[in-house]
Amino acid sequence: xxxxxKQLSARERILETASQLFYRHGFQAVxxxxxxxxxxxxxxxxxxxxxxKDDLIVAYLERSNQHFWSWLEGEIAGIxxxxxxxxxxxxxxxxxxxxPQCLGCTFQATAVEFPNLEYRAHQVALAHKxxxxxxxxxxxxxxxxxxxxxxxxxxxxxxxxAWVAARMFGPTNPATEVAAAAQAxxxxxx
Amino acid sequence: xxxxxKQLSARERILETASQLFYRHGFQAVxxxxxxxxxxxxxxxxxxxxxxKDDLIVAYLERSNQHFWSWLEGEIAGIxxxxxxxxxxxxxxxxxxxxPQCLGCTFQATAVEFPNLEYRAHQVALAHKxxxxxxxxxxxxxxxxxxxxxxxxxxxxxxxxAWVAARMFGPTNPATEVAAAAQAxxxxxx
DNA sequence: GCCAAATGATACAGACCTGTCTATCTATAA
DNA sequence: TTATAGATAGACAGGTCTGTATCATTTGGC
Numbered sequence: 001x002x003x004x005x006k007q008l009s010a011r012e013r014i015l016e017t018a019s020q021l022f023y024r025h026g027f028q029a030v031x032x033x034x035x036x037x038x039x040x041x042x043x044x045x046x047x048x049x050x051x052x053k054d055d056l057i058v059a060y061l062e063r064s065n066q067h068f069w070s071w072l073e074g075e076i077a078g079i080x081x082x083x084x085x086x087x088x089x090x091x092x093x094x095x096x097x098x099x100p101q102c103l104g105c106t107f108q109a110t111a112v113e114f115p116n117l118e119y120r121a122h123q124v125a126l127a128h129k130x131x132x133x134x135x136x137x138x139x140x141x142x143x144x145x146x147x148x149x150x151x152x153x154x155x156x157x158x159x160x161x162a163w164v165a166a167r168m169f170g171p172t173n174p175a176t177e178v179a180a181a182a183q184a185x186x187x188x189x190x
Numbered sequence: 191x192x193x194x195x196k197q198l199s200a201r202e203r204i205l206e207t208a209s210q211l212f213y214r215h216g217f218q219a220v221x222x223x224x225x226x227x228x229x230x231x232x233x234x235x236x237x238x239x240x241x242x243k244d245d246l247i248v249a250y251l252e253r254s255n256q257h258f259w260s261w262l263e264g265e266i267a268g269i270x271x272x273x274x275x276x277x278x279x280x281x282x283x284x285x286x287x288x289x290p291q292c293l294g295c296t297f298q299a300t301a302v303e304f305p306n307l308e309y310r311a312h313q314v315a316l317a318h319k320x321x322x323x324x325x326x327x328x329x330x331x332x333x334x335x336x337x338x339x340x341x342x343x344x345x346x347x348x349x350x351x352a353w354v355a356a357r358m359f360g361p362t363n364p365a366t367e368v369a370a371a372a373q374a375x376x377x378x379x380x
Numbered sequence: 381g382c383c384a385a386a387t388g389a390t391a392c393a394g395a396c397c398t399g400t401c402t403a404t405c406t407a408t409a410a
Numbered sequence: 411t412t413a414t415a416g417a418t419a420g421a422c423a424g425g426t427c428t429g430t431a432t433c434a435t436t437t438g439g440c
Contacts, residue, residue, distance in 0.1 A: 222398065
């Protein structure tokens with residue numbers, strides 16, 4: 001039973017299937033055999049597109065990164081004021097962590113399953129977090145807040161705490177207060 | 191080469207070795223064979239003390255939980271004022287995440303490697319986080335802050351964000367601002 | 381319709397993992 | 411001295427995993 005329609009190319013079906021399985025169960029817990037069975041492709045097809053499982057993981061992470069930024073763009077589209085944009089981001093996070101399909105942050109999970117900082121997948125995850133800090137700092141600067149770099153770091157802690165709460169507690173988690181907390185941190189830098 | 195002194199009982203040597211390996215590399219990445227080789231015990235000795243690997247993991251988590259609360263007690267010993275105690279906790283976290291031997295929170299890693307909320311190890315991890323919320327709320331109440339339950343949740347997000355940063359970035363991480371952030375969140379509830 | 385490229389099905393090698401089993405050794409106490 | 415309990419060493423079963431190899435089949439471009 002293929003979980004993904006046959007219209008997609010083999011490569012896309014593999015990536016789509018791997019995304020759902022990796023996100024839900026983790027990288028080490030999901031084997032190649034499970035992925036090809038669910039995607040309905042042959043093992044050699046997978047290995048022709050991805051030289052090794054590590055390459056599939058990296059491709060999945062880069063795809064997830066793109067999806068994340070698309071989602072975020074959508075959540076703050078139409079908002080011009082930089083401070084309002086910051087608040088909208090944390091509003092969106094607060095809403096997302098309440099939904100049952102949210103299982104936290106896949107980049108956090110990557111850092112847990114691949115603790116070595118040198119490892120390729122860990123570096124992709126790290127780059128994602130650094131990009132978030134840059135985004136926060138940029139918005140804080142444009143909002144004329146007092147210490148943009150400090151605030152950017154603090155906001156990352158808050159966001160990551162929210163993802164942790166979603167994974168640890170499930171849909172009913174303490175991250176419901178994340179937007180109010182972000183507002184307090186921003187107000188402290190006004 | 192036994193990494194732990196022979197004076198300890200076999201059970202303690204197993205737990206001590208497993209602690210270091212599990213914390214550093216993760217649960218699935220560390221096999222029973224590695225643990226017994228490092229601890230210098232026979233395989234049957236391990237399986238006489240722990241019926242299965244899962245039981246060793248749970249025992250490790252409970253031991254880690256005890257160590258955590260001992261550490262926290264030590265960090266706030268001698269401080270009476272509840273608000274000062276809260277601040278001291280986040281000061282201590284901010285210091286800990288800068289040390290190279292800090293690799294984040296093992297309970298977060300547990301929730302990542304065992305996502306199923308029903309799983310025993312996940313529940314031990316969850317109980318640890320719930321106990322933290324209780325502690326925060328209790329201190330916030332005694333400090334006569336405005337919304338103790340809300341603040342407790344927000345502080346947990348902050349602390350978990352700090353642990354994530356330690357694991358993701360290494361010793362030079364954005365969690366250096368965690369104490370200042372906690373102070374801002376507390377001040378907002380004054 | 382044809383041909384080349386991509387994909388499917390499946391077996392297989394080699395490594396690793398958990399957990400069991402047996403047989404031997406050692407220390408302590410009666 | 412001897413009985414008992416616990417530890418040791420190592421083989422082993424049964425399963426899983428990644429990655430390779432082989433060969434039949436299907437698909438897409440012209």
